Amino acid sequence: MSKDTQGTPVLEARGLVKRYGKVTALDHCDFDLQPGEILAVIGDNGAGKSTLIKALSGAIQPNAGEILLEGRPVSFASPNDARAEGIETVYQTLAMSPALSIADNMFMGRELRMPGLMGQVFRKLDRKRMEDFSRQKLSELGLMTIQNINQPVETLSGGQRQGVAVARAAAFGSRVVILDEPTAALGVKESRRVLDLIQEVRARGIPIILISHNMPHVFEVADRVHIHRLGKRLCVIDPKDHTMSDAVAYMTGASVPEGVAEPA
Amino acid sequence: MSKDTQGTPVLEARGLVKRYGKVTALDHCDFDLQPGEILAVIGDNGAGKSTLIKALSGAIQPNAGEILLEGRPVSFASPNDARAEGIETVYQTLAMSPALSIADNMFMGRELRMPGLMGQVFRKLDRKRMEDFSRQKLSELGLMTIQNINQPVETLSGGQRQGVAVARAAAFGSRVVILDEPTAALGVKESRRVLDLIQEVRARGIPIILISHNMPHVFEVADRVHIHRLGKRLCVIDPKDHTMSDAVAYMTGASVPEGVAEPA
Amino acid sequence: MAEADRYEDVVRTRSDEKFAEFEDTGKGLWGRFHELLHTTPAIVPLIVLLAACIVFGLILGSKFFSPFALTLILQQVQIVGVLAAAQALIILTAGIDLSVGAVAVLCSVIMGQFTFRYGVPAVLSVPIGLACGTAIGAVNGWLVSKVKLPPFIVTLGMWQIVLAVNYLYSANETIRAQDIEAQAPFLQFLGTKFNLGGAVFTFGVVLMLIVVLVLAYVLRSTAWGRHVYAVGDDPEAAQLAGVDRHRTIMSVYMLVGFICGLAGWVMIGRFGSVSPSATTGVIGNIQAITAVVIGGISLFGGRGSILGAFFGALIVGVFELGLRMAGADPQWTYLLIGVLIIAAVTVDQWIRKVTA
Amino acid sequence: MAEADRYEDVVRTRSDEKFAEFEDTGKGLWGRFHELLHTTPAIVPLIVLLAACIVFGLILGSKFFSPFALTLILQQVQIVGVLAAAQALIILTAGIDLSVGAVAVLCSVIMGQFTFRYGVPAVLSVPIGLACGTAIGAVNGWLVSKVKLPPFIVTLGMWQIVLAVNYLYSANETIRAQDIEAQAPFLQFLGTKFNLGGAVFTFGVVLMLIVVLVLAYVLRSTAWGRHVYAVGDDPEAAQLAGVDRHRTIMSVYMLVGFICGLAGWVMIGRFGSVSPSATTGVIGNIQAITAVVIGGISLFGGRGSILGAFFGALIVGVFELGLRMAGADPQWTYLLIGVLIIAAVTVDQWIRKVTA
């Protein structure tokens, strides 16, 4: 299940810095994602993981540093720019509009219009096509059977919402799929479905960034593990060569990986 | 670490029913908590776990059924009633006021007043005493060292907030402490602290109800495991006699525990 | 795979099980009614409207159900109806616009003054007035979206500014209906009457209906409409999900300014004259907000429909006309409108509760 | 312990490590200023207020800094100041009260009419008026808390109801200052003057200061005050954390009704007469809201201080008087107040940003 990870990274970051007032959430952070891999990002609460992926997906603009997509420098002014490049993200907060329907949420910002006059002149949405696609994606991914694709997202349970968000990213992500703690509120069964889904997406050749606090899950699916500590990448380890205890020790600062100098 | 669990339950529920419109969240659910034990409640998303503990802690009023505290029927009209009986709860949503300080939140609804005239006539709060107590509890429980006990809760990280909520419950709970998914958003280190804390509280002789989706955690700390399914108690198992796989199989309906008839 | 424990694998053995199932709604008449209520929130104000009509019909008899009286209601609500549509748009984005009435009056003054003071042909003055409305909307939108000021404050300030500019610019001069009729009848175009089955309508009423229907369509069936709801619902989430928050808000405020301009044109049609002291400038905002809230649009944004706001305006219109026709003292009318506001929303709340 | 895996135990080996540490703020002057801003949000409107005073002082010279002009500002803001304190309380609970001004006027009318129509001694009429204010507040509170209607709507309706009742009950009759002075001077008690270092103050001004200071104390230093903030911040969370939401909301609305009654009494003191058509009934609500938002209290509840609202009222007072003294005509004053509202909040926003 593991693979060689040399070559141009799909997504790369060099020296990212992001400050919030007095807090430095990212402190010259490096990052790389290789083609076709599942890269897990682990770290303490507040280590800056979410900030990192927000910078990678255009949701925030870093104060310094550069982002490279397949070797080419890019700068995303908004999540839409990143999505245009095929980078789809499930944010920790899910980013759904509670009062809108599942289908509306799936297609938010990339709605389909009717063909012909109705679409071009009256800009009418092609609801049927959007609903069919949403329904198909949700059931195709085996994630859920929802009777009514038009029910507002707020009527779904937390788990179901997370399912919709993951399905949206999996359906539209053509280059990279980023998942920020997709299983935090999920039950055992639901978490398992998400893990299966991650592997399906990878099987389609799309690399995945997975942030999680669940070590068994991380070690089960990840090809490489990026350990984040105090706003920067501490090291990247191969889960086959390290134990969970090692990983936890590194990320909490209990021990220092080889070749890394722990800051004073 | 395990103990005999016979005798009058500290907290008991018989035939609780709670309906939300067309959804039946609790469907004639039974429940009991023995003195001094850690009782884990596990179940799928939407099984009704949070609804159950909300009924037990007075946050909602069940449509039917009765609740017994040490054998005596009680009816809680509000969380305050339950707190007056020594039942403290950490809700899934944490129930904090973001703009208020840590100390304010710790003492919300049971503020301390100054001694003498200032307190009795002018009803002035004894800030110093509340702050000292909060600081002491937070550090005593080894959970965190916060420099400024007066900073608003909204400036804390999710993990720190969860820490404050748990510390509040542990500090004031004199009869029962209820925790609804206290480690959902927490990192490895922070989760560990919370688990340690749970065991400390139990060591003080206070029984604990713990809802969690994390099987290893549940099996590590629980004396008994209440498996919730489709709005009611399916069974209670002893973690020493069952494997995690058994528990997961029961709660997801993959297999049926002995002596229970799976509904059609 | 290191030490990962496979206890979770068991869930795969029954993977055919449904993740979540939704109860099929019992499709009786009651069930269908429920569904209607949930998919069409405008139904509640519609019920209130019909009930009000029936009550007044019973009290006033045929006088109230004459074509004259019924079309009169439309005539009388046309300005508030257009403003309510604009207000509803803003409130859907979780904003509020206190300047709608003042902008409408200023636009009507601009249309009049350009024609009569500067001699611009009326067919040009009208678009100039509409452009001014749009520009004021753009300023509001910019302050809300870029400077991130609360809409209440921005439009509170703008209300006073626009009203003062209106008085200063017009020198408080009314342009008389006779003069407009003689020299620039196009300004009164929306006052043109036509007969439809005994009832008299004006183009202004038609314009109001068009504005409401077009907005209803756009909000329901275009991407922009969905974005308006999403931004009102949760701006952060909408932004992350790929909606351009700034563009959406700007477009909403500009469109609202434009619609207020239209309302100004409607005013000329209805009153014949151009008057800077028209009360709409002072109380148009409260009237529009009243219509919107009676129409069941949440002040917290993201919920409700423009049709509801229209029905809300009609409800107020029916009450005002009905009470006036019944000879109620004006102060009693205000009192009853006050009671109506509270009652309508209580009923709405209650209906939503029993059908939840 | 079944199959539980102990990979997490490693974190115990360094349990002395801090869970979270908070950067010590660099305690320079700037650092202290930051801290002040965060702990005392009323500081921003205070800065704006001082800046406004300085600017007008420079423009107008000693005329503006005369005891007459400075105490005049206090005289002129006393009604709005009291209403703003009431409004601030409601806004802290994430509500809004459009009826404050109307309730104040009605209470003053009740005090006057009870004395002159029914012959009740003035020392009794005043408490009766205050009780009526409290009762109206209770109705508002009950509708908001129990029936769960949006405060905006409840008080929009109540505003119209109270205003209409006010006109109907009083039959629009003014009670003349001379008659009150002769027969019931206690009604004018709050108009009593006293001299303090050359400046003339009235008991009404003193009452305003007392109301503001007492509310500031109560909100800051009592459990009830904390509950008000908690309910405004997140009512669900407050309820779960053990606050009696209903009681808190009821007490806030009742207290606000009572304070509005006080404002009515202040009005009699200031105008000498009792007039049902006082402007406060119509625009008192907007004036109070303006003061509150300029004072930096969030319309979403739970943030801000009552002192801020007081400074907000003073800012408007300083601008109005300053502009009039500088010779701006009423329409220009009106316009500039609009600009001020937007500018004050922009500055507030900006200060908060650069000091974040």
Next chain:
Amino acid sequence: QDGGSACLITKTDTNPFFVKMREGAAAKAEELGMTLNSYAGKVDGDNESQVAAIETCIANGADGILITASSTSAIVPSVQQARDAGILVIALDTPLDPIDAADMTFATDNFLAGELIGQWAAAKLGDAAADARVAFLDLDVSQPTVGVLRDQGFMQGFGIDLADRNKWGDEDDSRIVGHDVTQGNEEGGRKAMENLLATDPMINVVYTINEPAAAGAYEALKAIGRENDVLIVSVDGGCPGVQNIADGVIGATSQQYPLLMASKGIEAIAAFAKDGSKPEATEGKNFFDTGVKLVTDQPVEGVESISVDEGKDLCWG
């Protein structure tokens, strides 16, 4: 009731002037056995509500309408609509623009009312009028017609160049301290007076739009102890206002007769309902003049006035 039905539409129903007008109309209608519906604008200058009221009267099939127009020109199309529907329309208090837009006008001349108090104030001051300091306490920033007429009338009477006769605030006479607005009540009167006193504490003549505003201005003057050396003049002639002249609050006021206007109006409608006859104008004028009289207890040479006692007999409150 078979005496026909009438509508009374006033500018507002919060100003005592209109309240009394309504009472007069109601009493007369009662006497003649007519049905009377009363309507009013929400605020001063509210044309919209008056249009809606006229439409309601048409829908109700009224025989006649009495209206005190908020906007004398903007209301004309609606009045025309009512007349086309066969309704007798009588303008009360304020003539429409043009005056023949109504069937008849029962009015006071507001400009004349202002002129009288202006003349009185000038005569009272004598030579000091040349360097008087005059404050104007007007109605509203929107400058409703009635406010402009009274204000400009005062200036005419006092000897100030009017500039544009249709607005206040464009004059450049150095005796004018300033204009402020009062909403025609005590609250606004006091604040406006204070504002103008802050600009110039030496004000010695105060024009006020009506007597409540004058009472407010008096309170402001009293607060600084200048109530006895300032002349306050006003318009209206309500009973509390006349009493205020006796009490020395106001120097002089121009009294108008709303009760008379209203009862005459109702009589005219009753006559019209009976036989279609329309009322006649006063000799030599194009309207029925209900008159205006200056009330003061300090009569001056050259300005006709009546005493406070006479004023009390005629007052409408």
